Amino acid sequence: MGIEIGASWLEIRDDEGKLIRREHFPSKKTAYEKGYSAISESLHNGLGHLLSVASNSLEFNQTYFRVLISHLIDLLPYSRHFENTMTVLTRAIEGLSEKHGFGSQNLMDYLPAEYQQRVKEVLMEAKNKVEKIMRQAQKENLIEASTTLRRIGNRIENANNKDGDFGLKVIELLRFYKLPDSEIMEKHYSEINGGSRNWASFLSQIRNAPIHTGYFEMENGTYESGEIIKTQDHLHDILIRIALKTLGYEGEYQPRVIDHLTDGRTVNWVTKESTVTDLGYKRNYS
Template identity: 30%
Template sequence: MQGVGLLALELRFKGVTMAISSINWLEDNIKYAGEGRAEFANPRVILEGPVIIAFNESGESEIQMEFRNISGCVEPNILELLNRNVSTEEYFRILRFSKQIEANQCTKLEVVTPNGTFSSIGINIKHYIPNYLNNVLNFFVLTSQFEVHDKEAKYWVLPLYNLITNFYRYPREWTHPLSISSKHVGIIFKFNCSTCFIEPLEDYEVRKDELTNFKKPKKITSIMVGELRSIPKDSESLDQQVPINFLELLGLAAGTEIGSPYIELRTAEGELVKRIHVEHNNPIYFKGHVAMDEFCGRGIGILLDNGQSLLHLGNSYMIATLKHLVRAGSRNLDIDEKLIHIFQALDGLCEIFDLKTQNLNQRINTSQQKQIKAILEKASRDISAIAVDDEQSRVIGEIANRTRTIPAGTARDFGLSLSDLLKLFDLADANIIEDYYQDSENRKSWIRFLSHCRGVEIHKGFLEFDGDEFDFTEINVIRAHLHDILFRLVFKMIHYDGTYRSPIQTLPKEANWVKPNTSPKMLGYH
């Protein structure tokens, strides 16, 4: 019988150790075992029996039930036919039952273990029978929880995937009941008016090696811990007390995608109260641009200190912007792929701040507007006059009409949108580099050149460096500069005024380092 031997072996597992007995209390391979009950909706069926549940470090689950009791709308005595030789008629009875269960919606899965109760959250529960002749059912639950009874939570815990950084040495007097760092290092920040921290796991260097040498696509390297303001009664109140959106900020700092496989709630003594299995971000590690760490002016701590009061953080556009920002620094991508991420992020911000369309008439005086209108009307008449027959007259008439009626005062130009975005956030880059390009030998416009580059990248997917149109060195300078602009735009939006490592220069710089008198050379242009 498929899976029963494993099930019998795993049922010897007596539950989960709740109290913290050593410095390495975090579990990355989690198991539960107990008596389970699965409820199905239409027709109503209930299956009961021993269940084993295993979550690996990647957050992937294996849930298997050996059902020993069946109730509800099913064929009588069906359980007696399983796990033995059957006749053809009996086999088709089993087949009908199995297909009925697989087609039925499972609405609830609950497993009572010696230390608490595991249960599904929501009704998105997938299931299948691996062998129709056995009484084994496998489940996949998107979101679930394990809850210990009669304990009160004081702290929340987020295990962190892929965070590789330099940690800060704590003040000698600093302690916490959930601290796991024997080296007394971490990152301290404030959230919800209480002190929170991030600490590396005891075997952090081993886990770091597995990631940086690409032995594992993701790995828990550290934990984030904070204090609850009150006992969360539902997912909404929990979301307000656990800073899930800080994962994107940590990604900005570390230069790779950061995630978490579950949330834990623990008592004042560190005992487990609840573990909510829901994966956030499902990240894949890559080496990218490390913008800040605790050696760089305690940048991460300052970044997170501001996090709870940020207007933009948590909004879908900000999450998308941060993901593009991080991916644009990936060493796995070529220059075209990096530029596409940067352009998409800047496009999104221009859209959010209603800067995608420009009213050109507002940028010129009334006299110039009248002159342009007169020129277009004359051009329309001149175009109409060149038609030599009726068929041409219809086509050329349409062209002439468009010359006169299409609004000459509006545009959707990326370069102008970016210029307006920089002006909105009081960034001087556009004026600095536009003047530099105008003073160069070819006297081209930086703004118009950016629009052209963006159009080619977005619509064609690559720039051709074999001809005279694009120079790789120039484009790489523009890429680094635009990446840095994106960092500084985000810093403005999240009110970060600490230091960071710019994509242009690796030495730490203040977030507002670019001034109107900054030389183009400082921005990478030579």
């Protein structure tokens, strides 16, 4: 998982290595920047193993996997802005979600049977009340208002159906790849801020900000830069582990969530006993 570079010429040599000729040609100028390295040969000694498993992997030549690798390469520089980083992470995660059928979720599937029935009753009651208002608008010949109210009623009726929530996509991917990160993070979020928000909803929030607003609002305290950075590093690390697991890599790599260099971790280093501090977070952000 390297950095793209350019070349200004092509050398053609004979079987003894002697230069025959050099062909010069226009080339895209690519600025090189040293960034994050998932596998450093000097530390992890895993590149040979990675090349071997990749060459034998049925997934390596699949379009979805090549696009995933392309996104991971885009995430390597440290100088990328918060908003650009989140956009790339979003594309990578949503692409994987579509591949595995997690592009949308039936919200009722996340509720116990008793809660499903209660929600259905509430939605039906709300729909009936909106329809009553709609009929009143029809009697008063308010065509535009009655049409709008009909659409609102239909949305209420279908509010428990499929949704494309980004946070839930992350949760589904973690379950699919048997990674315990969501359990760790949801427990953490239930303990801070009085449990007023959960990890999945926060992920959806930071996904939507750069796409719909264009930036993260930090001056008014809506977001905290440290939390954004660590969350993005965490999502990046999850994608790295997914890529390596997909290839069957069993060696070591450098988790991006760990600031200092280590002697390497395996792709299954995160367990149910891990804590948010293990994943690079502070206990709280303010």
